[in-house]
Amino acid sequence: EAGVTQFPSHSVIEKGQTVTLRCDPISGHDNLYWYRRVMGKEIKFLLHFVKESKQDESGMPNNRFLAERTGGTYSTLKVQPAELEDSGVYFCASSQSGLGSIQYFGAGTRLSVL
Amino acid sequence: QKEVEQDPGPLSVPEGAIVSLNCTYSNSAFQYFMWYRQYSRKGPELLMYTYSSGNKEDGRFTAQVDKSSKYISLFIRDSQPSDSATYLCAMATGRRALTFGSGTRLQVQP
Numbered sequence: 001e002a003g004v005t006q007f008p009s010h011s012v013i014e015k016g017q018t019v020t021l022r023c024d025p026i027s028g029h030d031n032l033y034w035y036r037r038v039m040g041k042e043i044k045f046l047l048h049f050v051k052e053s054k055q056d057e058s059g060m061p062n063n064r065f066l067a068e069r070t071g072g073t074y075s076t077l078k079v080q081p082a083e084l085e086d087s088g089v090y091f092c093a094s095s096q097s098g099l100g101s102i103q104y105f106g107a108g109t110r111l112s113v114l
Numbered sequence: 115q116k117e118v119e120q121d122p123g124p125l126s127v128p129e130g131a132i133v134s135l136n137c138t139y140s141n142s143a144f145q146y147f148m149w150y151r152q153y154s155r156k157g158p159e160l161l162m163y164t165y166s167s168g169n170k171e172d173g174r175f176t177a178q179v180d181k182s183s184k185y186i187s188l189f190i191r192d193s194q195p196s197d198s199a200t201y202l203c204a205m206a207t208g209r210r211a212l213t214f215g216s217g218t219r220l221q222v223q224p
Binding site (some may be wrong): 004008031033035040041042043045048055056058059093095100101102103104105106107108112 | 116118134146148150155156157158159160167186202204206209211212213214215216217
């Protein structure tokens with residue numbers, strides 16, 4: 001069974017550009033989460049989807065970040081326009097319905113904003 | 115003050131040693147406790163999961179939770195060089211968002 005996959009693995013963009021990160025959860029997992037780790041800090045929660053609905057977006061830093069999960073399958077996280085402080089590793093995780101705390105993570109997308 | 119405190123290490127031990135990794139937390143609402151292992155340039159890999167005080171064992175790994183002291187531990191017996199990684203504790207309340215510690219880097223010397 002395929003795990004959580006994220007694309008791209010690494011993205012280098014200039015300040016002010018737009019970047020879109022993609023996450024494919026484990027098949028059948030209704031819950032999908034985005035997390036971020038910036039340099040020297042711990043992994044922080046960004047938001048949580050249940051199927052296609054945003055259940056909790058309390059961790060989103062500002063309105064430059066837009067997450068979608070069309071059809072309750074894969075999810076995208078768009079950063080527009082990117083700022084230097086957005087650099088870090090963005091992780092996606094998924095979990096089964098009813099087992100929300102048992103989350104399986106992807107390898108992450110390393111975003112570098114220059 | 116961070117909700118979850120974890121010593122960043124690095125922790126260096128000889129092969130075969132017993133390793134003890136710890137986290138303390140301040141939020142008494144945490145109900146679920148996880149340990150993840152993360153190799154360099156990889157995503158966190160779920161090792162152990164528990165939701166009650168006490169011990170849970172899985173092979174060479176034992177997770178211990180003491181809710182009264184707000185303290186959790188992960189013990190690794192007969193440590194191997196392949197155990198060298200960063201170990202992250204994570205916790206959750208009834209909400210699903212995980213709160214992570216900063217991670218402890220472990221190096222097992224052959």
